Amino acid sequence: DIQMTQSPSSLSASVGDxxxxxxxxxxxxxxxxxxxxxxxxxxxxxxxxxxxxLQSGVPSRFSGSGSGTDFTLTISSLQPEDVAxxxxxxxxxxxxxxxxxxxxxxxx
Amino acid sequence: EVQLVExxxxxxxxxxxxxxxxxxxxxxxxxxxxxxxxxxxGKGLEWVANIKxxxxxxxxxxxxxxxxxxxxxxxxxxxxxxxxxxxAEDTGVYxxxxxxxxxxxxSWGQGTLVTVSS
Numbered sequence: 001d002i003q004m005t006q007s008p009s010s011l012s013a014s015v016g017d018x019x020x021x022x023x024x025x026x027x028x029x030x031x032x033x034x035x036x037x038x039x040x041x042x043x044x045x046x047x048x049x050x051x052x053x054l055q056s057g058v059p060s061r062f063s064g065s066g067s068g069t070d071f072t073l074t075i076s077s078l079q080p081e082d083v084a085x086x087x088x089x090x091x092x093x094x095x096x097x098x099x100x101x102x103x104x105x106x107x108x
Numbered sequence: 109e110v111q112l113v114e115x116x117x118x119x120x121x122x123x124x125x126x127x128x129x130x131x132x133x134x135x136x137x138x139x140x141x142x143x144x145x146x147x148x149x150g151k152g153l154e155w156v157a158n159i160k161x162x163x164x165x166x167x168x169x170x171x172x173x174x175x176x177x178x179x180x181x182x183x184x185x186x187x188x189x190x191x192x193x194x195x196a197e198d199t200g201v202y203x204x205x206x207x208x209x210x211x212x213x214x215s216w217g218q219g220t221l222v223t224v225s226s
Contacts, residue, residue: 095167
């Protein structure tokens, strides 16, 4: 089965900083990669699908890139409301569809 | 608007059974793969199982194979998860998701809490 590995597991940055989270698949998954944001006590929210397509309503400071095995989620200018845990997930193709272990993002 | 409403969670003893339901509305249920995801307290997200549009194919994470059964009733726009031989490590919030093809799993229910404890 394909494994998804995120890094870092936690991250502290200042408001306005550019933040990057990476996700690596143990085998190629084309661009079938989604990113989710989960705020404390809330349901996860889809941010990006197909590795780089922004879900409707998601602020443009969020972006995704990558294909194959290596993917990146970038927040161009960190805002206080972006404090959350971020997860990547492979989807489509053959299940299972594991998540990465998550990246906890805090404000410095 | 897509709506997914889970029910059926609760407290159950180890070795017991529970059946979760997910009522779907706002989209053509019979055209969508559906998924269950869980989250143990304070932990990350874990993909549990999914099922094809017509119910004729399903997949499970290794840790629940042989114990959990995913099913659906397209006439009732409902998804189910039958959970048997429950263990403490099955404790968590269980979410129902719609798989929107190339757009990925784009809609989540609010979740239902399952607690396995004596």
